Structures are given as structure tokens and as C-alpha cells.
Amino acid sequence: MAEPMNERPAHIAVVGAGATGLAAAITFARDGFDTVLIGRPSGQADGRTVALLDGSVTFLAAIGAWRQLAPAAAPMTCMRIVDATGSLFAPPPLTFHASEIGLDAFGYNIENAALVDGLAQVARATPRLTIRDAPLAAADSHAAGLRLTLADGDTLEPPLVVGADGRQSLVRHALDVAVRTWTYRQTALTAIFAHARPHRDTSTELHTRGGPFTLVPLPGRRSSLVWVCPPYQARRLRRMTADELASAVERQAQSMLGAMTLEGHCGVVPMQGxxxxxxxGHGAALVGEAAHVFPPIGAQGLNLGLRDVAALRDVIVDARSRGQAIADATAMSRFSRGRLVDARTRTGVIDALNRSLLLDMLPLDLVRGAAMLTLDAAGPLRRLVMREGLAPRLGLPSLMRRAGAGFAS
Incomplete structure (x- = not known):
């Protein structure tokens, strides 16, 4: 149950009660900032999961949330990449083990609904955090920052507004931030399947000409599916019965997990960026899908959003320690520069990987096959790629480092 508005004005208002917004609100409140979360947390069982990479798990543990989430998550101790493009230069399957870089697991896979519901439980028990169920109706710029108008008519003018309100962000619109969008001629089919054989905590990604086909472990003999394919194929798959779809997935997966059974409904995710x-800018910061949208490839979307939150936390805690306003223009500019580098780097890598699969060109196939063979053989390079795939080594926010800086007292 949300707390009533207290008389003490908020230092920070977080707009958006999805996973990123919830994590942000919990983080700032635990650091001693009076925080308002605007939006109603609601996890929907839609067949989608999120692979939380090691830095994200470390961060969630630091803010006191991982203990609540861990029982619903499955470790990913091994990642397997299979070239199923039919290329003449297809290399053997490439397998990465978390133990090679000193980790028990690359991360953990959890259903979106369980993640949001678990974070909401933590948020409701967090001191200095007020949850306002009324959604944001409008955000307007004024001399000192942003004025927020809620659907129930209340208005707020906190020193710092954090926009975690998704790809149609009202906060971003109020800041008049330029946006670039793009689409792919692909669709991602998402679902959860039970299967006859154990997954052995292994995430398997088949690279096909239509895009990646990925099975990620869940607790028990269950895995989540992200099948990126042309729109016509996605439409055909959606029209199938549950048994027909399960058989199609088993064939595509080369029966590596045995017979499949669909759990719940399958969903469709637009391939957009x-x-x-x-x-x-102007007393506000953007995090999560308010600042970047990824296609569901490479487990980058939410992990990048949580890095946004952890990086913003470092900046505002540092500003407070220096006696500056938490929305100090210099501090916000530093936050923005760092996040732009990280987001653009990840965008470029994911975009290049996806487009390389779609192009049936022998020279490109040769380069991709040679790269996979090199990674298989060159230990130091292999370990570097694994580490960078999880998170950037340079500039990693303090709460995502294993030796984390902890919370301010």
C-alpha cells in the first residue's frame, strides 16, 4: 500500500513505475533523498523475461532488492552461440563459461512480472519513499526546472525529476530533447516454454538469417524464448496452436532441450531503436527507455537502464558531498556525457550484429566466422569480450562494482 504524501517536499521525483523507475526510486531513497515515485507498479505476465547481467545483480543486491528477486531467477553460467545461417564459413558452436572470468554466473534470467512485483514490494517497505499511484498527466518547464501535474490534479516541483517513463516519455518531451528513432524489418516473438531436457543453466543463441533465436534458462526445466524473424514469419507463428508453436520452436532449437510446451501466451515485440x-538538462535526467530503446537482442536494454540509474546516483551523491544542488548543471552534464558514450557504444554493437546476420554476403560471413574462431582460440581476447559484454570496465558505477561504494549514511 502506497504511503500518503508527507509534508516534507521531495528532493527527487521519479516518473514511471516500471523496473527502472522502481530501482531508481529505491536507490535514491536509500541514499537519504526524500523521493516520490509517480505511477502504479504493475507486473504483467506477458511471456517476457529479462536477463540481468552481473553488474545489474550486484546493483540490485546493493539496494536491498536481490534477496526478494533471487528465488524467481535462474543463473546463466554458460552462453552458447551457434551459427545457423547456413553459411559456407559457419564456425563450430562457441561456448563461454562464466568461470573463465571468475564469476559464478554471467547473470540471472527472471520474468518481467516477477521483477516488477518484487521491486514494488521492496519499494513499499523503503523509508523516505512515497508512491503516488496517480500517473503523470503533464510535465511543463518553468524557471527552476520542471512542474509535474498528476492525473489527480496535484502538482510537484522537485529539485530533480527523473524520467523513467518509457519511449513516449512526457519528461523527455518537456525537456525538448532531440530523438532519433529507427526500425528493423523484423519482429521478435517472445514466450516461455517448459521442456523435457534440463537447460543446465545455459543460454543458447542461434544466429539465423532472420535474426537471433535465443533460449534463456528459467527456474526448473523452463526457458524463455526470443525469436527474431521477418514479420511474415512472426505472423505465421502467432497463428499456430500452442502445440504447433511448441513443435516449431523445438525444430528451430534443433531439439537440444527435447519436447517443448508453451506456458501462457506468446507476445510480439517491435524491433525498434x-x-x-x-x-x-533543466533539473531533470532521463533513464531507461526514456533515453534509449533497444531491440531484444544481447540483453542490453534494462541492464543499460540500471546503469543509467547507478550512474545518476553517483553524480547526485557526489554533488551533495560537495555542497552543490543535486541537479547542478555541471553534474547533470557529466552524467549525460557518460551515458551517451555507453548507450551509443552498445547501440552500435547490437545494430552491427543484427544487420550482419541479415546480409547474405560471403565476405561478411567469412569475417563473422573468422571472428568467432578467433574468440574460441584466443583466451585473453575471449575474456576481454566476455567482460565488456557484461558491462564497460571503465566508468562502471560504484554500486555495480563488486566492492561497491555502499550507501551514504
Missing amino acids: LSVARFA
Whole structure:
């Protein structure tokens, strides 16, 4: 149950009660900032999961949330990449083990609904955090920052507004941030399947000409599916009965997990991208899908959003320690620059990987096959790629480092 509005004005208002917004609100409140979360947390069982990579798990543990989430998550101790493009230069399957870089697991896979519901439980028990169920109706710029108008008519003018309100962000619109969007001629089919054989905590990604086909472990003999394919194929798959779809998935997976059974409904995710010209300005900062949208490839979307939150936390805690305003223009500019580098780098890598699969060109196939063979053989390079795939080594926010800086007292 949400707390009533207290008389003490909020230092920070977080707009958006999805996973990123919830994590942000919990983080800031635990650091001693009076925080208002605007929006109603609601996890929907839609067949989608999120692979939380090691830095994200470390961060969620630091803010006191991982203990609540862990029982619903499955470890990913092994990642297997299979070239199923039919290329003449297809290399053997490439397998990465978390133990090679000193980790028990690359990360953990959890259903979106369980993630949001678990974070909401933590948020409701967090001191200095007020949840306002009324959604944001409008955000307007004024001399000192942003004025927020809620659907129930209340208005707020906090020193710092954090926009975690998704790809149609009202906060971003109020900041007048330039946005670039793009689409792919692909659709992602998502679902959860039970299967006859154990997954052995292994995430398997088949690279096909239509895009990646990925099975990620869940607790028990269950896995989540992200099948990126042409729109006509996605439409055909959606029209299938549950048994027909399960058989199609088993065939595509080369029966590696045995007979499959669909759990619940399958969903469709548009293959789109979004990037912003800046992450902050005029008393506000953008995090998560308000600042970047990724296609569901490479487990980058939410992990990048949580890095946004952890990086913003470092900046505002540092500003407070220096006696500066938490939305100090210099601090917000530093936050924006760092996040732009990280987001653009990840965008470029994911975009290049996806487009390389779609192009049936022998020279490109040769380069991709040679790269996979090199990674298989060159230990130091292999370990570097694994580490960078999880998170950037340079500039990693303090709460995502295993030796984390902890919370301010």
C-alpha cells in the first residue's frame, strides 16, 4: 500500500513505475533523498523475461532488492552461440563459461512480472519513499526546472525529476530533447516454454538469417524464448496452436532441450531503436527507455537502464558531498556525457550484429566466422569480450562494482 504524501517536499521525483523507475526510486531513497515515485507498479505476465547481467545483480543486491528477486531467477553460467545461417564459413558452436572470468554466473534470467512485483514490494517497505499511484498527466518547464501535474490534479516541483517513463516519455518531451528513432524489418516473438531436457543453466543463441533465436534458462526445466524473424514469419507463428508453436520452436532449437510446451501466451515485440541527443538538462535526467530503446537482442536494454540509474546516483551523491544542488548543471552534464558514450557504444554493437546476420554476403560471413574462431582460440581476447559484454570496465558505477561504494549514511 502506497504511503500518503508527507509534508516534507521531495528532493527527487521519479516518473514511471516500471523496473527502472522502481530501482531508481529505491536507490535514491536509500541514499537519504526524500523521493516520490509517480505511477502504479504493475507486473504483467506477458511471456517476457529479462536477463540481468552481473553488474545489474550486484546493483540490485546493493539496494536491498536481490534477496526478494533471487528465488524467481535462474543463473546463466554458460552462453552458447551457434551459427545457423547456413553459411559456407559457419564456425563450430562457441561456448563461454562464466568461470573463465571468475564469476559464478554471467547473470540471472527472471520474468518481467516477477521483477516488477518484487521491486514494488521492496519499494513499499523503503523509508523516505512515497508512491503516488496517480500517473503523470503533464510535465511543463518553468524557471527552476520542471512542474509535474498528476492525473489527480496535484502538482510537484522537485529539485530533480527523473524520467523513467518509457519511449513516449512526457519528461523527455518537456525537456525538448532531440530523438532519433529507427526500425528493423523484423519482429521478435517472445514466450516461455517448459521442456523435457534440463537447460543446465545455459543460454543458447542461434544466429539465423532472420535474426537471433535465443533460449534463456528459467527456474526448473523452463526457458524463455526470443525469436527474431521477418514479420511474415512472426505472423505465421502467432497463428499456430500452442502445440504447433511448441513443435516449431523445438525444430528451430534443433531439439537440444527435447519436447517443448508453451506456458501462457506468446507476445510480439517491435524491433525498434531510439536514442537521444542528451540525457539531462533543466533539473531533470532521463533513464531507461526514456533515453534509449533497444531491440531484444544481447540483453542490453534494462541492464543499460540500471546503469543509467547507478550512474545518476553517483553524480547526485557526489554533488551533495560537495555542497552543490543535486541537479547542478555541471553534474547533470557529466552524467549525460557518460551515458551517451555507453548507450551509443552498445547501440552500435547490437545494430552491427543484427544487420550482419541479415546480409547474405560471403565476405561478411567469412569475417563473422573468422571472428568467432578467433574468440574460441584466443583466451585473453575471449575474456576481454566476455567482460565488456557484461558491462564497460571503465566508468562502471560504484554500486555495480563488486566492492561497491555502499550507501551514504
